[in-house]
Amino acid sequence: MISDFFPGIPPGIVLILGALLLPFVGERLRPVFILGLPLITLALVWRLTDGASVVVSLLQYELVLVRSDSLSRLFATIFSIMAFGGGLFALKQEKILELVAAFVYAGCAVSVALAGDLISLFVYWEIMAVASTLVVLSVGAANSNRTSMRYFLVHMFGGALLMTGIVIHIVDTGSTAFTAMQPTSIGTMLILFGFLINAAAPPLSAWLADAYPEASYSGTVFLSAFTTKAAVYVLIRGFPGAEILIYVGCFMIFYGIIYALLENDMRRILAYSIVNQVGFMVTAVGIGTEMALNGAAAHAFTHIIYKALLLMSAGAVLYQTGKRKCTDLGGLFQSMPLTMICGVVGALSISSFPLTSGFISKSMISQAASDENMFIVWMLLMAASAGVFLHAGIKFPWFVFFQKDSGLRPKDPPWNMRLAMILFSGLCIGLGIWPEPLYAILPFTVNYLPYTVPHVVNMLQLLLFSGLAFFLMLPMMKRTLTISLDVDWLYRKLLPVTAREFVRIFSPLDRFLRDMVKGWIKIIIQAVQRQNSSEGLLAQTEHAGHMAQWMVVLLAVYLVLNFL
Amino acid sequence: MNNAEEKHWLVRPKTIRGLWIGGFALLALLVWADKFIHGHPSFGIDGTFGFYAWYGLVVCVAMVVFAKLLGFFLKRQDTYYHD
Secondary structure (H helix, E strand, C coil), rough: CCHHHCCCHHHHHHHHHHHHHHHHHCCCHHHHHHHHHCCCCCCCCCCCCEEEEEEEEEEEEEEEEEEEHHHHHHHHHHHHHHHHEEEHHHHHCCCHHHHHHHHHHHHHHHHHHCEEEEEHHHHHHHHHHEEEEEEEEEEEEEEHHHHHHHHHHHHHHHHHHHHHHHHHHHHHCCCCCCCCCCCCCCCHHHHHHHHHHHCCCCCCCCHHHHHHHCCCHHHHHHHHHHHHHHHHHHHHHHCCCHCCCCHHHHHHHHHHHHHHHHHCHHHHHHHHHHHHHHHHHHHHHHHHHHHHHHHHHHHHHHHHHHHHHHHHHHHHHHHHHHCHHHHHHHCHCCCCCHHHHCCCCCHHHHHCCCHHHHHHHHHHHHHHHHCCCCCCHHHHHHHHHHHHHHHHHHHHHHHHHCCCCCCCCCCCHHHHHHHHHHHHHHHHHHHHHHHHHHHHHHCCCCCCCCHHHHHHHHHHHHHHHHHHHHHHHHHHHCCEEEEEECCHHHHHHHHHHHHHHHHHHHHHHHHHHHHHHHHHHHHHHHHHHHHHHHCHHHHHCCHHHHHHHHHHHHHHHHHHHHCC | CCCCCCHHHHHHHHHHHHHHHHHHHHHHHHHCCCCCCCCCCCCCHHHHCCCCHHHHHHHHHHHEEEHHHHHHEEEECHEEEEE
16 A cells, blocks of 8 residues: 555665654654654565565666565564654654654664665665764764764774675675675675674674763664664675674673673663674574574564663663663662563563563574584573573663662653553563564574473573572672773773873974974075075076087087097 | 651562562472473483573573673773773
């Protein structure tokens, strides 16, 4: 129906162009746009038939702006749902720039999921980087301005790697098609590095926890969803079974847990846990079997919902209290019961508790490791599952809503934020109880039953004993007013300090050298001046006879040389 | 406003004691359930009695201790980058 009115329009474009209209529609019409655009996009995504449907020519290349299949549809669907939920949560956001940027960002994420060639993928990929930077920048505070520039530089670096890789790959193969590759040539390796930077893989993971928590209460909700999950999508499509991803993913899983355990800022805890969760997906892509890829895709889908829910809950606390440090928070369950309940639903989902969405998606990844007889990977995934409950499942709700009585008694947030949290909580539990609709839209046929008695009991054992460890170790987890150094220390501290010291040490030498050269120049100028002054050799007048005499000498020399 | 005498029921010492007792009972029940449940272990160790329980506890304690130790090297005042 809708596509009858908009034939041949790429779904993501609706969000992008609609976003650009937001500043010009009145306040009364704006909510209609914010809630309507993602729904139109979703409807268009589901009206697409499989295969390439929007193809344009650019020079000698064909750009496939829309190529639909089950994997594209899955990611375009969840990005649209996320734009709707995030839009509802941000409905009263006064900074229009944030809303415009967030919707352009979402539209580009949908377009990345549907792009059938590397060139259009790259274009949308880069607009995503710019739009997400603007989401952070829209806050307008000095700190967020600096952070957004660091974020932008990291992504421009990633974009440069990606572009170089794409160019080399196109020259090597003659094809712009975005299909499965192996990281065996320079081109494909650079493409992989470009993708991994957006997935917050090491060594440049720090941009995520640096930038996302500096966005507004609603901006972080949008940020949590698109960049890293678009990276997971391109990894699933581009590099299934690339073994290196298993190691990268496992590192990310534990990096996220350890840094989140050390963190005091509630939204930074959740930011580190994004890296942790994306680590599960990256590992699954590395395993590369149908079960693993289904697990990665399903986990990206459920993760977007529960992570947004967690950040909505944290955003609601920030919105109502203006505070974000665990040391300042605590006891909020008394006055923000709905925010607490929704936060706990998100926390249980991220921890893969039975009857929540995480349970039916993450378990597919460990099942894939088990099916492939990867004992060490499986043990690491199990340890990480326990660790997720520890660092996000309990730590976040405990320190924000329970812990101690901070004396704060804020109310639950406005209706639109409450409704967004209830909607996403419903999705978390709904998918946990009834996973079949999600399983039905995964890239491969699902032959997996999450709810068996041993599986439920085993997971409950793992998680509840992890919970016991949390409370036994609580004295060691006391929050402090600290941050933890990361790789970003290199460009936030080492580089500026080195530059400053370099200037301090070398400026005397520089001054000495410049004075010396200036002295030489002065001598030369003086010499030239001397020669050109009224008494100088070059300024003296000469008799015409001298010239004739020298001409005779020259002709004589020429004559002699001619005879020789 | 609540005052010190009128604590929320959830944070009264009696409730907290009850939660600890209930929690331990639940943990014991879950481990005990292992006796009757026979899944399809893939590696052997995952089929041993109480594996998921002790493994969950041990790895979490290990991660907290590791994070604490790493914290000695990595933690800085949260104004570190503001200078």
